[in-house]
Every structure is written in structure tokens, then in C-alpha cells.
Amino acid sequence: MRLDERDAQDRLRHWLAQQLGAGKITVTDFSRLSGGAIQENWQLNVDVSDGAFAGEQHWVLRTDALSSLSVSHSRGTEFAILQAVSAQGVLAPRPLFYCADKAVLGRAFFLMNRADGIAQGHKLTRLGLSRGAAEALGRQLGQQMACLHRLGPETKALGVLGPPPEHPARHQIAVMRDGLDRLAASAPVLEYGLNWLEDRADHMNPQGCSVLCHRDFRTGNFLVKDGQMTALLDWEFTGWSDRHEDIGWLCARCWRFAAPELTVGGMARFSDFRAAYETESGIDIDLFALSLWQVMAEIRWAVIALQQAARNDSGEELSLELSLSGQMVPEMEYHMLTLIDEIDRGCWRDDRK
Amino acid sequence: MMGTDKSADQRALAGLARAVEAEFTASVMTALPDTQKYRSAMMRRALQIMTRQLAGGDNAADELATLTGCADFARLAVLIRQRKLTLDDAQLRAGLHAHVRARLAQTNPGFLARHDRGSDNA
Numbered sequence: 001m002r003l004d005e006r007d008a009q010d011r012l013r014h015w016l017a018q019q020l021g022a023g024k025i026t027v028t029d030f031s032r033l034s035g036g037a038i039q040e041n042w043q044l045n046v047d048v049s050d051g052a053f054a055g056e057q058h059w060v061l062r063t064d065a066l067s068s069l070s071v072s073h074s075r076g077t078e079f080a081i082l083q084a085v086s087a088q089g090v091l092a093p094r095p096l097f098y099c100a101d102k103a104v105l106g107r108a109f110f111l112m113n114r115a116d117g118i119a120q121g122h123k124l125t126r127l128g129l130s131r132g133a134a135e136a137l138g139r140q141l142g143q144q145m146a147c148l149h150r151l152g153p154e155t156k157a158l159g160v161l162g163p164p165p166e167h168p169a170r171h172q173i174a175v176m177r178d179g180l181d182r183l184a185a186s187a188p189v190l191e192y193g194l195n196w197l198e199d200r201a202d203h204m205n206p207q208g209c210s211v212l213c214h215r216d217f218r219t220g221n222f223l224v225k226d227g228q229m230t231a232l233l234d235w236e237f238t239g240w241s242d243r244h245e246d247i248g249w250l251c252a253r254c255w256r257f258a259a260p261e262l263t264v265g266g267m268a269r270f271s272d273f274r275a276a277y278e279t280e281s282g283i284d285i286d287l288f289a290l291s292l293w294q295v296m297a298e299i300r301w302a303v304i305a306l307q308q309a310a311r312n313d314s315g316e317e318l319s320l321e322l323s324l325s326g327q328m329v330p331e332m333e334y335h336m337l338t339l340i341d342e343i344d345r346g347c348w349r350d351d352r353k
Numbered sequence: 354m355m356g357t358d359k360s361a362d363q364r365a366l367a368g369l370a371r372a373v374e375a376e377f378t379a380s381v382m383t384a385l386p387d388t389q390k391y392r393s394a395m396m397r398r399a400l401q402i403m404t405r406q407l408a409g410g411d412n413a414a415d416e417l418a419t420l421t422g423c424a425d426f427a428r429l430a431v432l433i434r435q436r437k438l439t440l441d442d443a444q445l446r447a448g449l450h451a452h453v454r455a456r457l458a459q460t461n462p463g464f465l466a467r468h469d470r471g472s473d474n475a
Contacts, residue, residue, distance in 0.1 A: 177434065180430070184427070185430075186425075186426035186427040186429070186430050187430055188417070188426055188429045188430045188433050188449065188452075189449050189452065189453055191430045191433040191434045192433050192445065192446070192449055194434070195433065195434065195436065260467075320392075320395050320396065320399060321395065323399070324395060324398060324399060327399075327402055327460045327461075328460070328461075330453050330456040330457045330460050330461070331457065331460075331461060331464055333449075333453045333456075334453050334454070334457060334464070334465075334468065337446065337449060337450050337453060338468075340446070341446075
């Protein structure tokens with residue numbers, strides 16, 4: 001069912017009126033937002049006549065894309081995660097309503113508040129923030145990630161995520177190999193990287209515990225306005241893992257866009273992020289574990305890119321964007337091999353950038 | 354009936370792809386409104402990759418196949434995962450590096466140039 005059809009919008013308006021207990025709902029804008037290869041995000045502006053939400057509201061409707069990755073959560077699980085992390089104090093879009101009834105739009109969806117700011121990595125890493133502003137943003141990112149990592153498997157509201165993996169790195173290696181097998185991908189470079197990580201997996205869970213990891217916390221997935229992060233988006237991969245997985249993903253070389261010299265997502269220096277993270281969490285970041293999870297980040301993004309390209313190649317969802325993702329895989333492989341060389345030669349220096 | 358000359362066919366296809374890319378860049382992209390800039394840039398990038406791949410052939414795969422003695426990359430991936438490749442680790446890593454560089458020369462030569470200038474390790 002296409003969401004831009006009149007019938008779909010009428011059903012949505014009717015459902016909204018029931019949820020809000022409002023007499024009249026006027027949809028003033030309902031348009032698809034750019035980005036979102038896995039999920040669809042729609043800007044939804046409504047005028048509510050009365051009730052608790054009376055007035056003009058600016059929301060985002062989030063639903064599945066026509067085809068999605070099997071490893072991403074359902075919208076119901078993502079809604080539960082948003083509720084839990086918002087209660088923890090993490091800057092996430094405030095979840096409002098969830099609808100599992102496919103009679104409304106043909107697929108499950110939820111509504112959340114729309115936060116202001118820019119998310120596009122190419123724009124953010126060209127903002128030219130002053131040194132002070134970049135320091136503040138680096139500290140805020142560290143504080144926010146540590147705040148998220150305070151949530152552990154004992155959190156009842158996150159029971160939907162199931163138990164944590166016994167060993168996060170070995171689990172992730174198995175997931176990557178399974179992903180390659182399902183794609184029937186010929187990826188000797190990635191296989192080499194996975195073997196190399198497997199030999200060092202014992203160093204990838206230094207605290208011996210799992211915490212709640214966003215697992216896609218990187219430039220492009222958080223909004224920035226006036227130099228401040230306003231919201232962390234896209235919680236579809238969230239799960240239990242080693243904290244260094246999130247740090248390695250944010251600091252991965254593939255996510256620095258126009259500013260490869262800045263370790264923290266091309267936006268900030270690592271020292272600022274690290275100081276805030278360690279203060280907030282009371283945990284020291286293990287630099288060797290971080291460097292290994294950076295290698296994993298390159299492999300994981302490469303596997304996701306192959307999965308995206310396969311969606312186009314199979315004809316399931318023709319998309320130039322998805323197809324071009326597959327053409328980026330050699331870039332991740334280059335970063336992966338370069339990191340491996342640096343780590344083996346003892347000249348990895350991302351903590352100093 | 355005429356025989357087929359694969360290399361001549363490939364040269365002709367590469368020439369065709371170059372012509373499409375040039376026409377697209379000169380005539381179509383310039384006429385598009387700003388709202389279509391991103392999508393047209395993606396199309397141009399796709400055309401450039403196709404042009405380079407048609408012109409360059411499969412040299413990247415050939416060299417790794419020669420080094421490892423395995424022309425079937427699906428098989429090579431299995432051998433690496435099972436650690437059954439009888440090749441020194443340093444040799445294999447160097448071969449994989451060269452393979453990746455050759456693929457980057459087709460998919461994103463700008464990336465390679467930037468990293469060769471050392472911007473990644475600044």
C-alpha cells in the first residue's frame with residue numbers, strides 16, 4: 001500500500017482521531033523524508049482541534065520500507081526501545097503512538113516527535129565548527145553514549161531484545177559470516193578480516209559484560225542544531241553488545257565523510273569524547289578493543305552494503321542508491337586492511353585525532 | 354556468420370558508456386533543477402563506474418587469482434574462512450590490498466588518490 005494515496009491518508013486521519021480523542025484532525029503535510037534505505041520516514045504535520053494534543057503538531061511517521069533487512073527490529077520493538085531510552089535521558093525522538101493494525105496503512109508504524117537539526121554526514125562534516133563547538137559536541141556525544149550504555153540486560157522494559165550474546169564479538173563474527181553466506185557473496189577480503197578478528201576476539205569484551213548498544217550511532221544518524229546534538233535516530237539495530245562496538249562504529253573511518261582527520265564521526269576529537277564518556281560511565285575505554293571494533297565496523301558496513309545492493313540486484317526493490325552502496329564495499333575493505341596493518345605494526349593512532 | 358571478438362565488443366561497450374556519460378554530464382545534468390542534483394550525481398557516478406569497469410576489464414580479479422591459484426572467488430572465500438589457503442599471511446594480505454586498490458581504481462579513484470596523499474593518517 002502506498003502511503004501517499006488518498007485512502008491511506010484518510011485511514012490514518014481516522015486512526016489518529018481515535019488515538020488522540022480529538023474531534024477533528026487536519027493533515028497539513030504528509031511527505032516522505034529523504035534517506036532511510038531500510039525504513040521509511042514520513043513528515044506528518046497535523047492540526048488537532050482539541051484534547052491533549054490540541055494545536056499544530058510536527059511528527060514523523062516511521063514504517064517499514066517495501067523490503068527491509070532481516071536483522072532490523074520490527075517497528076513495535078523499536079517503539080519499546082525508544083520508550084526505554086527516552087526514560088533514561090538519552091536524546092531520542094519522543095515516541096507517541098504505535099499501530100500494529102495493518103488495516104490502517106498496510107504495515108505497522110509508529111509516530112514520534114520531530115526533532116530539529118541536520119543529519120546528513122556530508123553537510124555536518126563541512127559545517128566548520130569552531131574548536132570550542134567541536135569540543136562541546138564531542139563531549140555531548142560521549143555523555144549521550146555513556147547514558148545509553150547505562151542500560152543493561154536487567155532492564156525489564158527491554159525484555160523484547162532477548163538475552164545478550166555470550167560473547168559479543170564472536171556472535172558478531174558469526175552474524176557477518178551468516179550474512180555473507182545468505183548473499184552467496186564472494187568476499188575473500190572480508191573473510192580475511194573476520195579471521196583476523198576471530199584470532200583477537202578475546203580482547204573485544206574487556207569488561208566482560210553487555211550493555212544496550214544503539215549499533216548505528218554515527219554521523220548521519222543524529223541531528224545537530226547550533227552545534228548541539230538534538231536527537232539520536234534510527235534505533236532499528238539496537239541490541240546487547242560490548243560498549244566498544246558503539247564507540248568503534250561512531251569512530252569508524254567509513255563514517256567520517258568530509259573530515260577523516262576527526263576520529264569521532266568527522267565531527268570531534270577523540271579526547272573530548274573519551275573524557276566525557278569515561279566521566280559519565282565510570283568505565284575506561286579500552287583502546288585495543290576500540291581499534292578491533294573499528295575493524296569490525298568496516299566489515300559490518302560492507303556486509304550491510306552488500307545486502308542493500310542485493311535488494312536492487314534481485315529486482316526486489318530497484319534503487320540506484322542501494323546499487324551504489326554495493327560499489328562502496330572496496331572503500332570499507334581498504335579501511336579494514338589499513339587498520340589491520342596499523343594495529344599489527346603498533347602504529348594505530350586514532351585516539352590522538 | 355561472423356565470429357565474435359569479446360575484446361572488441363568490450364571496447365565498443367566501453368566507448369558507448371563513455372559517450373552516454375559525456376552526454377549525460379554535458380546536456381542532461383546541466384538542464385536539471387537543483388532538486389534533482391543529488392539523484393543526477395548518483396546517476397553520473399554509476400555511469401562512471403560502468404565506463405571504468407568496461408574499459409578496465411577484470412585485471413583486479415586476475416592478479417589475485419594468479420597469486421592464490423584460485424580463480425573462483427567464492428571458493429577462495431571458503432578457503433580463507435577455513436584457513437586452508439597455503440599462502441603466507443603477509444603475501445595474502447599484500448595480494449588482498451592490491452586487489453582492493455584495483456577495484457577502487459574502478460569504483461572510486463578519487464578515494465584512492467585522497468588516501469594515497471595520506472589524508473587518512475594526517
